[in-house]
Amino acid sequence: MKTTWQNPPTLLLITGLSLAGLSLSLPQIALSQSPPPSSLPHPESLIANFTDDLAEADQLFEQVEQLYDQGKYNEAIPLAERMLRLYQNVHGEDHLDISYSLNYLGLLYQNQGRYEQAEPFYRQALEMYKRLLGEEHPDVAASLHNLAALYDSQGRYSDAEPLFRQALQMLKRLLGEEHPDVAISLNNLANLYSSQGRYSDAEPLYRQALEMKKRLLGEEHPSVATSLNNLALLYQSQGRYSEAEPLYLQALEMRKRLLGEEHPDVANSLHNLALLYQNQGRYSEAEPLYRQALEMRKRLLGEEHPSVASSLHNLANLYSSQGRYSDAEPLLRQALEMYKRLLGEEHPDVATSLHNLAFLYSSQGRYSDAEPLYRQALEMDKRLLGEEHPDVASSLNNLALLYQSQGRYSDAEPLYRQALEMRKRLLGEEHPSVATSLNNLALLYQSQGRYSDAEPLYRQALEMKKRLLGEEHPDVATSLNDLAFLYSSQGRYSEAEPLYRQALAMRKRLLGEEHPDVATSLNNLALLYQGQERYSDAEPLYVQALAMRKRLLGEEHPLVALSLNNLAGLYQSQGRYSEAEPLLRQALEMYRR
Structure with missing residues (x-):
């Protein structure tokens, strides 16, 4: 008779969690101004052409901005490219309008998951801002932020951190210690630390940003709500659910008061609160919030928007957690097709959708349906993110779990080992994902009856989780449970019972x-x-x-x-x-x- 234990694979879920950043991080420049006549020693007809080009470029900017807000990145890119060419035709090679356009193109490509194409645009924009504005300027700091955020998305944390720190110090020098942009910069650095599982480094920065926003902007400001949301997300990641919930609720009510009941940030807050409830197993409370967020996003952003696809994904994941597989599958398929239409066939969110659909099939024992999707997602992650990325490690882990479920232990072990080593390299020896990999490899050894190989890995994972997440965390309870199950399998009942009771x-x-x-x-x-x-x-x-x-x-x-x-x-x-x-x-x- 077999039991079950709670050691799910690492799923790459699109959560739609609202994290504060430098929005578009685009400088406020006058796009409608024509160059002064003294700088245009050209015939009148040529001046007229330049004026027409400038007017068209300004009009394109408005269209690009609208398409970006609608999540229609594919449609926005060719317009942004033409906007760039027009500004170059009018201004030459060095002008703030051009650097602005380069920055926007980097942002659009990044949102499409086309990171390699985004990087040169961000780099060009950064260098141009430095030439035109000098090394020390808020727009230079904004460009550093954008490049750092790109590296963060690629899992290039060691490249991202010095840029975030450089931008933070520059903003402090230029704007003073007490400025809203400094608070945003602190928040972004905290996001990076949170991505790396460096929660003890992230929390004081989130708290500092929150208090600074309250002092500078007042207690009742949308940016304060965003900081509350981000601190709640940190607590949720640490399993500190009772501390996260009041912050999420406070952020939700504040957004309703300040922005109105019908606003995308209100939908984000509903979405985040639903995810918290789902993590707590409060499924009946989570579902109506997910549904409310989904309908609100459809109304406010349109039926065809990435945030709508995100809502479909998470509602499907809730159904999957409840074993409502027939309800989950059509939503996952709908989200997958929507991502393909909106973001293109080659996008990290498409890979995530493939992963989640594969996991659904695996949960149903439909292994032959799951395997090709896991493999497709793995190859896509490698192409889009590079061979060395945390999401690639997660893909290897999920494929290994599938093989383990099928009893294909010799296929699973090298993938688990590869994922473990990759996580150590990319995230450091002390990271929760490393503990998860140790636990999964131990589970594999236990399934093979290799108890002497499994036990030290279970113990190492348990101690690591205690250090990183604290003694009181659900993942610590899971590790206690798994170690107890190992002892029970060996007939070591007196050692297993206290661990089971503690869990x-x-x-x-x-x-x-x-x-x-x-x-x-x-x-x-x-x-x-x-x-x-x-x-x-x-x-x-x-x-x-x-x-x-x-x-x-x-x-x-x-x-x-x-x-x-x-x-x-x-x-x-x-x-x-x-x-x-x-x-x-x-x-x-x-x-x-």
């Missing part, structure tokens, strides 16, 4: 009494008691886990079938065959469906 108590404290992970802990502790023939101790736990899974996940969830199967196995062990048979039949019918 159960921790999950109740951190996630609440009503959470799927609590049901899993009850199930695993019951299995331990069954192995010790402590049947009277095991039965109430199995019954409690079954009832909880029905309430939280629905009657037709695979984990409900597993609970039925486990309870039937207990009855069989006691010779209570008449009670076991209907449960086994019920579980079998569910598996067939």
Whole structure:
């Protein structure tokens, strides 16, 4: 009789979480001004042509800006390219209008995931700003920020950090320590640290940015709401859900007051709160928020917008968590097709969509459908992000998990090892994703009966999670659970029981009494008691886990079938065959469906 443990693969989910940045980071320049006549020693007809070109370029700028806001990057790029050519025709090679256009093209390509094409535009814009404005200018700092953000998107954290720091110091020198742009710069550096799992470095910067915005902009300002949102996201990443929720709610209410009920940032707040509830297993509270955010985005941004695709993705993921696979699949397919239309076939978000659809198929045991999608996503990640990127490591991890599910252990092990080594190189030895890779490799060894290989990896992952995430984090409870399961598999029951109990108590404290992970802990502790023939101790736990899974996940969830199967196995062990048979039949019918 097998149990289950909560050690999901690393999924690359499009969450739509609202992080503050330098918006477009574009300087405010007068695009409608014609060059002064003294600088145009040309015939009148040529001056007229230049004036016409300038007018067309200004008009194109408005169109590009509108298309960008609509998420129609493919349509915007050719217009932005023509805008650049027109400004070059009017101004020559060095002019702020040209640097502005270069910066915009970099932004458009970055949003399409075309990072290699974006970088030269950002670099050209940066060098031009330096020539025209001098090395020390706020627009130079903005350009440094944009280039750093690009590197962050590519997982090039060591390249991004010095640029973020350089921009921050420049803004402090030019604008003073107390300026809103300094707060935004602090926020962006904190985002980078958070991406690297450097939460203790990120938190003081987020707090400093929040307090600075309150002082400079007032307590009631949209930028303050964004800082509250980002601090909440940090807490959520650390499993500090009780601290995250009030900040999310505060940001949501503030945005409603300041921006109105119908605003994209309100939709983002609803989306983020829904994701928090989903992580807590509060599915009935998460679904209406996801739906509300989805409908709002459709109304405000149009049916065809990347944020709409993001909403479809996360609603589908919620359904998948509940075992509602037939509800999830059409949404994932819809999101995938939308990303392809809006962002092009070759975009990281398309790769993410392929990953999530593959994971759905894998969850249903449709391994032959899942594998080609995982492989396609892996190759796409390599092409778009480069061989050395954290998302490539996640792709390798997910493909390895698929092979492990199929019992293809010899195929899975080299992929897990490759993902582990890549994460160490890219993220550093001390990162939560490294702990996840250690845990996954240990799980593989356990599946092969290689217990002496698995145990040190489980212990290393557990200690790393405690150091990085704190003693009180759901992932620590998961590691305790997995180590206990290893001991139980070896018949080391006296060592397993206290770990199972510790994981159960921790999950109740951190996630609440009503959470799927609590049901899993009850199930695993019951299995331990069954192995010790402590049947009277095991039965109430199995019954409690079954009832909880029905309430939280629905009657037709695979984990409900597993609970039925486990309870039937207990009855069989006691010779209570008449009670076991209907449960086994019920579980079998569910598996067939």
